[in-house]
Amino acid sequence: MEETISLKEILETLKKRIVMIIAIILGAVGISAAISFFVLTPIYETSTQILVNQSPTEQQTYSTSDIDTNRELINTYNVIIKSPTILESVREELGLERSYNSLNSQINVAAEGDSQVVSISVQDPDPVMAVNIANMTANVFERDIVNIMSVDNVSILSTAELTEEMSPVSPQPMLNMAIAFVVGLMAAVGLAFLLEFLDNTIKTEQDIERDLELPILGVIPEMDANDQKAAKPYREEPGSEKVNAQKIS
Structure with a gap:
């Protein structure tokens, strides 16, 4: 049975790896700018x-x-x-x-x-x-x-003349940075989906049904800080055990 991936799952994968994607894009653009401005010789x-x-x-x-x-x-x-x-x-x-x-x-x-x-x-x-x-x-x-x-x-x-407006024909930093942005974006998105594909950990109840083929008997909801404060633990009143003992006797 072939597995299909929905648009929602694609967006969830990109959202989960957004920090990595942005970091790779910025790194690619930064490296391209550094090479264009400081390494390559103007022609x-x-x-x-x-x-x-x-x-x-x-x-x-x-x-x-x-x-x-x-x-x-x-x-x-x-x-x-x-x-x-x-x-x-x-x-x-x-x-x-x-x-x-x-x-x-x-x-x-x-x-x-x-x-x-x-x-x-x-x-x-x-x-x-x-x-x-x-x-x-x-x-x-x-x-x-x-x-x-x-x-x-x-x-x-x-004849050829030397003018003040004469500018280098290469490198072209803006073009190089634009190309680096596209390449970095493609590489980051591809890496995000590759990591998601290689991730075999169980995260949701759907993963249990699909991967382990086991039925779900129940789900324990997560509790946030507000829920924990609202759930007060049971405390016995002082002397309650003594009073209960007298009633029983």
Whole structure:
């Protein structure tokens, strides 16, 4: 016979373990906040944009095929920007003491929709270094692409700048705390039901009938302090035994 659990029993279980549930949630949120604010290193992000567009001559005008060709070149340029040829020059120009793979992982190159604009984004714990890497990458690519592909159709559209409003992109303490709250709540509720499932002690008369399969002959009610004060013990009057003895004789 399958056992079913009612909504009332669920609420009773949660109510009984409410202190534990709250403690686990607060602990998870507190640990997440401490890690986000004091352990994780803030990461700043900045970006620069380059335009893939060959300058026309006086007798030349743009055509649809020229624009389509420039857009197709963007996929090739995205690979070249992150290639060792470009990034090794960036390392030398800035005097960076980090490997090519480390620098490569900091840079993200993506086209801006279907346009001819390419965005170079850089993440670094130092906002000044992030700006320098982004601008230097764009400059080196604009300079070296002429020799790499024998074309001159790249120009810098916008440069990365260091501003006072620049804030870390990670970590995000509020988001981390929100995730910790949800995870802590799920873990606390799951632990509460697990403890309730593993608890085999007899607490109610229903437990006796269900688990021990024994009939209930009677129930002794609990007495609170007011009931105990109301129930006065029987006291015999002094000399009552003597009076009763005289009546019997």
